[in-house]
Amino acid sequence: xxxxxxxxxxxxxxWLRAFLSATPVRFAxxxxxxxWSLPTVGMLISSFRPEADINSSGWWTxxxxxxxxxxxxxxxxxxxxSTLGLGQAFLNTLLVTIPSVVIPITIAAxxxxxxxxxxxxxxxxxxxxxxxxxxxxxxTALIPILRLYRVADLNGTYLGIWLAHTGFGLPLxxxxxxxxxxxxxxxxxxxxxxxxxxxxxxxxxxxxxxSIPAIASFAIFQFLWxxxxxxxxxxFLGTSRETRVMTSHMTELxxxxxQDWEILTAxxxxxMIVPLIVFFSLQRYFIRGLLAGSVKG
Amino acid sequence: xxxxxxxxxxxxxxxxxxxxxxxxxxxxxxxxLVLRWSFIxxxxxxxxxxxxxxxxxxxxxxxxxxxxxxxxxLVGRLPGPLRDRLQPFVFVGPGVVILGIYLVYPVxxxxxxxxxxxxxxxxxxxxxxxxxxTNSGSLIAFRNNILWMIIVTGFTVSxxxxxxxxxxRIGKWESLAKSLIFLPMAxxxxxxxxxxxxxxxxxxxxxxxxxxxxxxxxxxGGEPISFLIxxxxxxFALMAVMIxxxxxxxxxxxxxxxxxxxxxxxxxxxxxGASEIQIFFRVIIPFIxxxxxxxxxxxxxxxxxxxxxxxxxxxxxxFDTDVVANQMYKEFFTFGNFGRxxxxxxxxxxxxxxxxxxxxxxxxxxxx
Numbered sequence: 001x002x003x004x005x006x007x008x009x010x011x012x013x014x015w016l017r018a019f020l021s022a023t024p025v026r027f028a029x030x031x032x033x034x035x036w037s038l039p040t041v042g043m044l045i046s047s048f049r050p051e052a053d054i055n056s057s058g059w060w061t062x063x064x065x066x067x068x069x070x071x072x073x074x075x076x077x078x079x080x081x082s083t084l085g086l087g088q089a090f091l092n093t094l095l096v097t098i099p100s101v102v103i104p105i106t107i108a109a110x111x112x113x114x115x116x117x118x119x120x121x122x123x124x125x126x127x128x129x130x131x132x133x134x135x136x137x138x139x140t141a142l143i144p145i146l147r148l149y150r151v152a153d154l155n156g157t158y159l160g161i162w163l164a165h166t167g168f169g170l171p172l173x174x175x176x177x178x179x180x181x182x183x184x185x186x187x188x189x190x191x192x193x194x195x196x197x198x199x200x201x202x203x204x205x206x207x208x209x210x211s212i213p214a215i216a217s218f219a220i221f222q223f224l225w226x227x228x229x230x231x232x233x234x235x236f237l238g239t240s241r242e243t244r245v246m247t248s249h250m251t252e253l254x255x256x257x258x259q260d261w262e263i264l265t266a267x268x269x270x271x272m273i274v275p276l277i278v279f280f281s282l283q284r285y286f287i288r289g290l291l292a293g294s295v296k297g
Numbered sequence: 298x299x300x301x302x303x304x305x306x307x308x309x310x311x312x313x314x315x316x317x318x319x320x321x322x323x324x325x326x327x328x329x330l331v332l333r334w335s336f337i338x339x340x341x342x343x344x345x346x347x348x349x350x351x352x353x354x355x356x357x358x359x360x361x362x363x364x365x366x367x368x369x370x371l372v373g374r375l376p377g378p379l380r381d382r383l384q385p386f387v388f389v390g391p392g393v394v395i396l397g398i399y400l401v402y403p404v405x406x407x408x409x410x411x412x413x414x415x416x417x418x419x420x421x422x423x424x425x426x427x428x429x430x431t432n433s434g435s436l437i438a439f440r441n442n443i444l445w446m447i448i449v450t451g452f453t454v455s456x457x458x459x460x461x462x463x464x465x466r467i468g469k470w471e472s473l474a475k476s477l478i479f480l481p482m483a484x485x486x487x488x489x490x491x492x493x494x495x496x497x498x499x500x501x502x503x504x505x506x507x508x509x510x511x512x513x514x515x516x517x518g519g520e521p522i523s524f525l526i527x528x529x530x531x532x533f534a535l536m537a538v539m540i541x542x543x544x545x546x547x548x549x550x551x552x553x554x555x556x557x558x559x560x561x562x563x564x565x566x567x568x569x570g571a572s573e574i575q576i577f578f579r580v581i582i583p584f585i586x587x588x589x590x591x592x593x594x595x596x597x598x599x600x601x602x603x604x605x606x607x608x609x610x611x612x613x614x615x616f617d618t619d620v621v622a623n624q625m626y627k628e629f630f631t632f633g634n635f636g637r638x639x640x641x642x643x644x645x646x647x648x649x650x651x652x653x654x655x656x657x658x659x660x661x662x663x664x665x
Contacts, residue, residue: 025463033477039492095350099357106361111392120385133400137645144403167399200369228485230605247487268491272484279483
């Protein structure tokens with residue numbers, strides 16, 4: 001392992017030492033990554049195997065003959081989307097998620113702008129309220145809101161769950177956008193006012209475009225939060241077949257078909273595919289949003 | 298001038314108060330009524346579901362923008378000074394009203410409900426509170442939640458820290474390694490629960506094991522274990538799922554802090570003959586102590602509210618796996634007992650009070 005050239009020996013030596021000291025660390029990291037990915041990979045592989053195969057051999061046996069194409073199938077996906085209604089649930093999830101992201105962003109952006117740049121009485125108290133309720137666990141709100149919804153006839157409606165997600169996501173959204181909007185240089189704001197812009201046009205024309213990074217972080221956080229949520233959907237949207245989202249749908253399938261792995265693996269993967277795409281394509285925003293959102297109640 | 302301004306704005310506030318209230322209340326209420334009407338119409342009509350969905354999306358998303366646009370326009374028609382005073386409330390009003398309804402009111406309502414009986418009809422004093430702290434079901438839930446908070450937080454933060462220090466030294470593959478370990482955080486807890494139910498799956502003894510862990514156990518000569526119904530193992534099996542999900546998150550946060558440790562500090566320690574282990578404990582950990590405390594608090598709060606994993610994997614807390622959120626859900630929706638459920642919800646709230654206090658303190662000192 002010694003370098004043949006004497007002149008390069010010392011350089012090689014340090015390199016070799018660095019390499020050798022890094023090797024156990026590298027090996028350990030590879031092992032950890034392997035172990036961490038194994039459960040997900042197992043589900044993904046199983047979702048493409050015929051029912052009989054899944055139940056008669058472990059998913060890792062496919063690596064014996066990975067190119068034997070008869071062992072792969074898409075039937076599980078067809079079954080779970082059409083016969084078991086996961087396709088409908090996928091649409092329902094979309095229908096719940098998109099407004100639950102857009103509505104809080106809109107309301108929060110206006111509020112954050114007012115908190116950052118407009119003067120009004122009670123501003124500090126209202127802002128302190130935003131900070132306090134940000135940490136309140138949404139569990140506290142479930143029954144009181146459910147009782148209000150009974151009066152307002154909103155239980156089981158999309159409007160009801162949109163507003164619930166809006167309410168629970170709003171403090172974080174205001175806080176994040178405030179942090180961003182308040183750092184916009186004063187000169188930019190003043191130049192807009194000199195140009196005769198009303199607060200509203202200054203907001204839509206300038207603040208919103210400038211706040212895109214903060215909006216993106218919150219949007220991704222809230223999107224994944226709502227997409228992955230089970231509790232709020234169970235409580236406000238219920239479990240009726242027509243309206244329920246994918247998470248409630250899959251939870252029901254775990255209860256009724258808990259050993260039918262061809263269904264659960266394919267369905268689970270359909271439920272995860274959108275968050276995974278978001279994760280891999282927007283990783284930087286994703287992590288930033290998640291860090292900011294980790295305090296959310 | 299300041300005094301003048303203050304007194305004049307005070308008198309203005311007194312006369313304008315009702316109008317302000319009107320602007321920030323009436324518009325959301327009108328918008329809400331219109332939205333509600335359209336939704337009930339859509340819920341009750343038999344039109345194509347996709348069509349209803351698209352209409353709902355347009356009404357919901359467009360409605361909010363329309364709401365702001367119309368109120369701003371209305372306020373813009375008022376005379377100058379009046380307009381300037383009302384404008385901030387057009388912007389901040391809807392947000393404040395929604396927060397009031399969805400997060401402030403429920404806290405007080407829950408406190409009130411916690412002193413009423415199951416159907417919220419009669420005052421029962423402290424009965425629900427006493428019941429919650431004496432009944433075996435909720436005591437098990439408390440025990441489990443505390444175990445979850447200690448074990449999950451301990452494992453995620455310490456493993457996250459070790460991995461953060463390790464990935465810092467592997468060069469160009471760092472971001473890939475981080476992605477792979479962080480990935481479970483993107484998956485829903487329901488998805489993670491399905492994945493891990495499959496990992497834990499026990500087949501009958503005479504059949505081939507298709508669950509990963511039992512396959513290993515059997516290959517090593519053991520007998521398959523029913524992880525999810527064997528007490529007290531099942532609790533730890535559930536905690537492992539959350540550890541798997543959250544470790545990557547802790548690792549990413551801690552990794553940023555580890556990178557902030559000055560290279561000279563590490564070099565100096567190495568020159569003094571410190572081993573890598575000593576550097577880890579004596580240099581890195583003290584230097585990033587603040588981040589460790591922050592991430593630990595964050596994970597504790599996440600774990601406090603855990604619901605989905607237990608709900609999906611243990612059929613809602615069977616075999617002594619209940620946690621507080623599941624117990625609360627059961628009281629509300631299985632037993633229909635709003636009083637006892639509210640007590641459990643409030644206990645979750647009380648548990649985060651220290652965080653609320655520290656947030657307010659940060660706000661006061663201007664750090665946040």
